[in-house]
Every structure is written in structure tokens, then in C-alpha cells.
Amino acid sequence: MADKTVTPFLIFWHKFKRQKSALVAGIFILLLVLAAIFAPFLAPYDPYATDYSQAMMPPSKEHWAGTDVFGRDILSRILYGARISLAVGLSSVAIGAIVGVTLGLLSGFFGGFLDELIMRTSDVLFAFPGILLAIAVVAILGPGLVNVVFAVAIFSIPTFARIVRGNTLAIKESLYVRAARSMGASNNRIMFVHIMPGTLGGAIVYFTLRIGTSILTASSLSFLGLGAQPPTPEWGAMLAESRDYIGVADHLTIFPGIAIFLTVLAFNIFGDGLRAAFDPKIR
Amino acid sequence: MLQYFLRRCISIIPVLLVVSILVFLFVHLLPGDPARIVAGPDADEATIRQVRIELGLDKSFPEQYLTYMGRLFRGDLGKSLRSKLPVAQEIALRYPPTLYLAAASMAWSILFGVFFGAYAAMHRGKWQDYTAMVVAVSGISMPQFWLGLLLIQLFAVHLGWFPVTGFTGKWKELVLPSLTLGATVAAIIARFTLSSFLDVLQEEYINTARAKGLLERVVMWKHAFRNALIPVVTMVGLQFGFLLGGSVVVETVFAWPGLGRYMIESVSVRDYPVLQALLLLYSFQFVVINLLVDMLYAVINPEIRYK
Numbered sequence: 001m002a003d004k005t006v007t008p009f010l011i012f013w014h015k016f017k018r019q020k021s022a023l024v025a026g027i028f029i030l031l032l033v034l035a036a037i038f039a040p041f042l043a044p045y046d047p048y049a050t051d052y053s054q055a056m057m058p059p060s061k062e063h064w065a066g067t068d069v070f071g072r073d074i075l076s077r078i079l080y081g082a083r084i085s086l087a088v089g090l091s092s093v094a095i096g097a098i099v100g101v102t103l104g105l106l107s108g109f110f111g112g113f114l115d116e117l118i119m120r121t122s123d124v125l126f127a128f129p130g131i132l133l134a135i136a137v138v139a140i141l142g143p144g145l146v147n148v149v150f151a152v153a154i155f156s157i158p159t160f161a162r163i164v165r166g167n168t169l170a171i172k173e174s175l176y177v178r179a180a181r182s183m184g185a186s187n188n189r190i191m192f193v194h195i196m197p198g199t200l201g202g203a204i205v206y207f208t209l210r211i212g213t214s215i216l217t218a219s220s221l222s223f224l225g226l227g228a229q230p231p232t233p234e235w236g237a238m239l240a241e242s243r244d245y246i247g248v249a250d251h252l253t254i255f256p257g258i259a260i261f262l263t264v265l266a267f268n269i270f271g272d273g274l275r276a277a278f279d280p281k282i283r
Numbered sequence: 284m285l286q287y288f289l290r291r292c293i294s295i296i297p298v299l300l301v302v303s304i305l306v307f308l309f310v311h312l313l314p315g316d317p318a319r320i321v322a323g324p325d326a327d328e329a330t331i332r333q334v335r336i337e338l339g340l341d342k343s344f345p346e347q348y349l350t351y352m353g354r355l356f357r358g359d360l361g362k363s364l365r366s367k368l369p370v371a372q373e374i375a376l377r378y379p380p381t382l383y384l385a386a387a388s389m390a391w392s393i394l395f396g397v398f399f400g401a402y403a404a405m406h407r408g409k410w411q412d413y414t415a416m417v418v419a420v421s422g423i424s425m426p427q428f429w430l431g432l433l434l435i436q437l438f439a440v441h442l443g444w445f446p447v448t449g450f451t452g453k454w455k456e457l458v459l460p461s462l463t464l465g466a467t468v469a470a471i472i473a474r475f476t477l478s479s480f481l482d483v484l485q486e487e488y489i490n491t492a493r494a495k496g497l498l499e500r501v502v503m504w505k506h507a508f509r510n511a512l513i514p515v516v517t518m519v520g521l522q523f524g525f526l527l528g529g530s531v532v533v534e535t536v537f538a539w540p541g542l543g544r545y546m547i548e549s550v551s552v553r554d555y556p557v558l559q560a561l562l563l564l565y566s567f568q569f570v571v572i573n574l575l576v577d578m579l580y581a582v583i584n585p586e587i588r589y590k
Binding site: 120121123124129130131132135136138139140142212216219220223224225226236239242243246247250253254256257260261264265268269272 | 297298301302305309312313314420421423424425426427428429432433435436440441447524525527528529531532535536546547550551553555558562565569
């Protein structure tokens with residue numbers, strides 16, 4: 001790389017591409033996103049179309065993943081389910097990140113009472129195990145996918161706030177921030193233009209890892225009957241429907257589970273890869 | 284030491300206070316009038332008004348909160364809307380099964396997690412390391428309810444080795460649910476043990492021990508292992524919260540007669556006194572366990588006490 005300028009991105013890419021498993025996970029996520037977007041073209045059947053003459057058929061040439069109790073094509077339902085899971089995962093983490101990053105910035109930048117208030121509140125949020133908090137929120141808002149998004153978003157907030165607060169405290173004292181201040185930059189400008197970009201590295205890693213966890217939690221809630229309601233082709237809800245046919249039709253349980261497992265696994269491995277690539281201690 | 288313990292004990296009071304306020308407000312965040320929920324869908328206005336007075340809902344928020352806390356300290360958690368029985372009694376009935384499940388899960392996940400984490404660290408860069416870590420990251424990504432269904436499918440339905448669901452007090456019934464609930468925690472502990480171990484292996488005294496000509500086995504198990512376990516203790520404590528949360532899912536899969544399934548049932552019928560009590564109980568447990576872990580940590584690692 002002698003004749004190339006070494007940018008931070010190049011260093012990152014150099015470190016990231018060495019991790020083959022993270023690279024594979026990244027490609028899997030990309031394919032999954034494409035599959036979700038183009039589900040109407042890829043799915044061989046209508047995910048809602050019932051056909052009782054074809055109910056609970058094992059995997060075959062016509063139905064690669066078999067059919068469910070209503071004769072619906074499971075592969076088509078899984079493809080449409082990818083839309084739901086990705087949308088729920090992404091949007092809930094995005095909401096959590098926006099709120100968490102803002103709170104973390106405010107907390108680290110202004111300190112004092114505001115800092116105490118935000119950090120103690122996040123302690124309390126930590127006091128509830130994530131899924132219990134989500135169940136409590138769903139109990140208040142009522143079951144449904146949109147409410148699950150909010151429920152899952154809430155418990156992403158504290159960690160984002162902590163990561164960003166820590167980085168803000170460090171960057172706040174740096175020379176270039178003091179320079180900006182001496183030139184008369186406003187608080188808002190310093191916070192969002194000068195400090196925020198520096199805090200995002202850790203937040204991005206957590207964002208990726210969090211998507212996996214959020215998809216997992218959201219599908220658990222749907223499995224418990226608190227999220228997506230039938231006949232929505234949500235993976236967790238599909239597994240809930242399969243429970244009554246264990247031992248009768250095993251494929252009902254196997255395929256939606258594989259979909260959740262691989263998706264969450266891919267996000268976790270990809271996130272681990274990002275973390276290693278951002279880690280200045282690893283060269 | 285004593286001073287540190289006292290300070291730590293006092294520090295949980297504000298957290299518990301905020302939690303209790305949130306749980307108290309929970310009723311008022313619910314859509315609809317609590318009095319109407321209690322009185323039932325067919326009640327007329329007069330009945331609802333009377334229920335409102337009985338429940339003290341006509342008083343101001345601070346007054347209601349004080350009454351609520353007063354009753355709480357006397358052990359009165361209210362009555363279940365569904366069964367009309369005292370909530371405390373309902374919870375006492377379902378507490379032991381959840382406790383057995385959590386204890387069994389914790390026990391085996393510590394055993395497997397620490398062993399495989401340490402094993403991976405000792406075979407750094409070899410296939411044993413990779414295999415252990417692939418299994419660990421899979422364990423973290425595995426939906427518990429799916430793992431539970433698969434275990435039921437294979438070991439209960441097809442092989443018939445264990446009962447499908449339920450709990451009547453036999454250890455055989457405990458095997459599949461505790462394996463399911465402990466899997467994620469075992470994976471988390473394994474990953475954490477590995478990284479803690481690798482940190483310790485870089486310390487000077489490990490070099491010294493090796494330079495003395497000690498057997499690698501002695502260096503690993505006697506010198507490295509004990510020190511590597513210190514951070515793991517904290518981690519294990521924090522996982523109790525995860526177990527409590529996970530028990531909700533696992534108990535539903537296995538029709539386990541514990542608190543987790545009770546909670547889900549209560550959400551669907553909006554039995555809010557039960558939900559309030561359970562939320563309070565869960566967070567109380569979690570805060571107290573964290574406290575105990577911190578204390579244990581101070582006992583093992585004297586550095587903490589002097590901060």
C-alpha cells in the first residue's frame with residue numbers, strides 16, 4: 001500500500017476482510033436483505049393462500065419446505081417473514097440508537113444533574129431483564145408488532161447511552177474540541193458536529209450485535225403470542241403454530257427455526273467481526 | 284469491608300424506590316380505567332364508582348402510592364383479578380418450580396461454560412478452540428423456544444427418554460427445560476471465560492511459572508485458572524437476570540407451572556395486580572442478586588474494597 005493514502009477506512013477494511021467468517025456472515029445478511037425486498041418475486045406461492053388438500057405435506061419438489069396446517073407454503077412464508085424480522089430488528093435498534101446516542105451525548109457533554117438523572121434511569125432499566133421489560137411494555141400497549149418494536153427499542157437505549165457517554169467524556173477534553181469552542185462554536189455544533197462522529201464507532205458495533213438480539217427477542221414475543229398475530233408469516237408466530245404438531249409434522253418446527261437461528265447468527269458474527277476491525281489493539 | 288458492604292446496600296435503595304414507583308404507575312399507564320377492569324365488562328356505573336373507592340383510586344397519586352407501599356410492606360400484594368385469590372399465595376405456589384429450573388440451568392451452564400471456555404483458551408488457535416467458540420456463538424444465537432421444541436421433538440417424542448412437558452417434581456422432567464434455559468448462559472460464560480483466561484495468560488507471573496519449569500498443566504489449572512475466574516463470577520451473577528427472563532419463554536414451551544408462564548397468562552387476561560407483583564419480584568431479585576455478586580466479588584478480589 002506504498003502508493004496509496006492509508007485512510008481509516010482502509011485500515012478497517014484490511015482488518016475486517018481477514019475475518020472470513022464475518023465476511024461470509026456479511027454476504028448472508030446482504031442476500032437475506034435482497035430476499036426480503038424481492039420476496040414477492042422469489043416466493044413460489046402466496047404466503048396467505050390456504051389449500052387444505054395440501055395440508056402438512058413434508059418437503060417436496062412443489063413445496064421445498066413443506067406446507068403448514070392450512071396448506072400454506074412454508075418457504076414462501078419464511079421469505080415474507082424475513083421482511084418482518086429485518087424490519088422489526090432494524091427499526092427497533094434504530095429507535096433505540098437515536099434516543100440512546102442523543103441521551104449519551106447530552107449526559108456526557110453537560111454532566112451534573114442531567115448526567116445523574118440519565119445514568120440512574122438507565123441503571124433502573126438495566127434492573128429489568130430485557131425480555132421482561134418488553135413484556136411489561138407490551139402489557140401496557142397491547143399485543144402487536146408495532147408495540148413490540150417499541151418494547152424492544154426501549155431496552156436498547158441504556159447501552160447506547162452508556163457507550164456514547166463514555167466516548168463523549170473522553171473527546172470533550174480533546175484539543176480540537178477546545179479549539180472549536182475557542183472559535184465560538186455553539187454547544188449544539190460541538191456536540192453534533194465535533195463530538196458525535198467520534199463516538200459512533202462503538203455504537204455501530206453495538207448496533208449490529210443488537211439487531212441479532214432484537215430479532216431474537218421480537219420473535220420470542222411473537223412466539224408467546226404478544227407480537228405478530230396469525231396469519232402473519234412471522235417466524236416466531238409460525239413456530240408457535242407448529243407446537244401442536246410436534247412429532248406429527250417435524251418440518252413445521254425445523255424451517256422457521258433455522259431462519260431465525262441463521263439470521264441472528266449472521267448478525268452476531270458480523271458484529272464480532274466489526275468489533276475486531278474497529279479495535280485499535282488488534283493490528 | 285463492612286463499610287463497603289453497607290455502602291453498597293444503601294445504594295440499592297434509590298433503585299428499588301424508582302422501580303416501585305414505576306410498578307405503581309404501571310396500573311395507570313394501562314389503557315382504560317383500572318376500576319372498570321376490576322369490576323368486569325358488565326358492571327354498571329354505580330358498581331364501578333364503588334370499586335374505584337374500594338381500590339382507593341379516587342385519592343391523589345402520592346396518597347395511593349403510600350397506601351400501596353404500606354400494604355406491600357405488610358406482605359399484601361392484592362388479589363388476582365382472575366382467581367380472586369391473594370397474589371402472594373398464587374406466587375408462593377409457582378415460585379419453587381421456577382427456582383428449581385433456574386438453579387438446575389445455572390448449575391450446568393457454569394460447569395459447561397467454564398470448562399469449555401478454559402479448554403478453548405488452553406488450545407488457543409487449534410481446532411478445539413474454534414469448535415468450542417463456534418458452538419458458543421451458535422448457543423447465543425439460538426432462539427430458546429426453538430431449541431426447546433427441537434429437544435422435545437427428538438428426546439421426548441421420537442426417543443421417549445423424557446416427558447414432553449409439565450412438572451410434578453421428578454428430576455427427569457427437569458432435564459430438557461434446564462438444558463434449554465441454560466444453553467445461552469453456558470455460551471455466554473464460555474466466551475467470557477475464554478477472554479478472561481487469555482488476559483491472565485499474558486501476565487508476568489505466568490511467564491515466571493513457566494520459566495520455573497512447572498508443568499503446563501499446573502500453570503494452567505493452578506496459576507491461571509483461579510485468577511481467570513474472578514471476572515467470571517460477576518458475569519455469572521449477571522446471567523441470573525437473563526435466566527429469569529428466559530424462564531418466561533422456556534416455561535411456556537414446556538408448560539412449566541412456574542412464574543414465567545404465570546406472567547404470560549396474566550398479560551393475556553390483563554390481571555394487573557399479578558403483573559405488578561411479578562415485575563416487582565423480578566426486579567427485586569435482580570437487584571439483590573447483583574448486590575450479592577458485588578459483595579462476593581469484593582471478597583474474592585481485595586482490590587475492589589479500597590476504591
